[in-house]
Amino acid sequence: xxxxxxxxxxxxxxxxxxxxxxxxxxxxxxxxxxxxxxxxxxxxxxxxxxxxxxxxxxxxxxxxxxxxxxxxxxxxxxxxxxxxxxxxxxxxxxxxxxxxxxxxxxxxxxxx
Amino acid sequence: xxxxxxxxxxxxxxxxxxxxxxxxxxxxxxxxxxxxxxxxxxxxxxxxxxxxxxxxxxxxxxxxxxxxxxxxxxxxxxxxxxxxxxxxxxxxxxxxxxxxxxxxxxxxxxxxxxxxxxxxxxxxxxxxxxxxxxxxxxxxxxxxxxxxxxxxxxxxxxxxxxxxxxxxxxxxxx
Numbered sequence: 187x188x189x190x191x192x193x194x195x196x197x198x199x200x201x202x203x204x205x206x207x208x209x210x211x212x213x214x215x216x217x218x219x220x221x222x223x224x225x226x227x228x229x230x231x232x233x234x235x236x237x238x239x240x241x242x243x244x245x246x247x248x249x250x251x252x253x254x255x256x257x258x259x260x261x262x263x264x265x266x267x268x269x270x271x272x273x274x275x276x277x278x279x280x281x282x283x284x285x286x287x288x289x290x291x292x293x294x295x296x297x298x
Numbered sequence: 299x300x301x302x303x304x305x306x307x308x309x310x311x312x313x314x315x316x317x318x319x320x321x322x323x324x325x326x327x328x329x330x331x332x333x334x335x336x337x338x339x340x341x342x343x344x345x346x347x348x349x350x351x352x353x354x355x356x357x358x359x360x361x362x363x364x365x366x367x368x369x370x371x372x373x374x375x376x377x378x379x380x381x382x383x384x385x386x387x388x389x390x391x392x393x394x395x396x397x398x399x400x401x402x403x404x405x406x407x408x409x410x411x412x413x414x415x416x417x418x419x420x421x422x423x424x425x426x427x428x429x430x431x432x433x434x435x436x437x438x439x440x441x442x443x444x445x446x447x448x449x450x451x452x453x454x455x456x457x458x459x460x461x462x463x464x465x466x467x468x469x470x471x472x
Contacts, residue, residue, distance in 0.1 A: 212327075213324065213327075213328050214327070214328050214331040214332065231353070231354070231355040232325070232328055232332075232353065232354045232355060232360070233354055233355025233356060233359055233360040233363070234355070236321075236324070236325065236328075236360065236363075236364060237360065237363030237364050237366070237367050240364060240367035240368060241366075241367040244367060244368070252320075257334075259327050259330060259331075260323055260327060261327055262320070262324045262327075
């Protein structure tokens with residue numbers, strides 16, 4: 187089942203920041219991990235990911251460094267900053283409130 | 299679409315020249331990773347790159363979004379703060395000039411403040427990353443010039459001190 191783009195758009199930065207909180211990752215790795223973890227539900231396109239990563243970097247939520255991979259390819263690794271963790275926490279709180287409210291409305295009665 | 303065409307199309311949309319090379323290599327590495335994954339999945343090798351480019355999405359759209367991400371923002375808050383501080387300083391000076399005749403306050407001060415603010419605004423519009431790029435070029439040219447300049451200086455001082463005689467004829471001595 188495909189997920190509506192509108193539903194995905196609001197939470198993409200939260201998902202990326204969550205992954206980067208675990209460890210530093212490069213762009214392709216982020217897409218792969220997101221796809222695997224979500225059981226192929228979140229298939230993020232590179233065209234969506236990179237502009238978002240660069241915006242997050244400009245905002246100071248993530249930082250990057252270039253390093254050579256085992257294959258000799260130069261990769262840009264992204265990691266979360268202190269500001270990024272703060273932003274993630276507020277987004278998670280917002281998400282929990284939102285999903286809890288949606289569940290209450292649709293009758294699941296889950297109160298966070 | 300071929301990888302090179304895709305990358306060129308993306309980069310063309312990005313106005314900030316200083317980030318173009320890094321963006322290009324990042325996207326190229328992504329396409330190569332994807333192509334490798336397709337190859338491992340059993341795709342015909344000649345199709346892997348093209349398929350990897352397809353997964354990237356629309357090149358113009360990506361380029362435009364990246365351009366927005368790298369658009370420079372005018373530091374309005376800093377300019378306003380500087381203007382307020384300057385105004386406070388001038389008000390203080392004006393008030394002091396009313397009590398202490400030795401403190402002079404005239405229209406030149408207002409003009410100087412206006413010039414100061416304009417200079418501040420002008421400098422905030424400059425892309426400072428240009429200096430980072432120029433540093434490398436300037437250092438290289440200096441390194442090239444330095445041995446020549448040094449040897450010339452040594453030669454001149456030695457000649458002036460009569461320590462050595464020039465190898466070329468200096469006059470019409472017989």
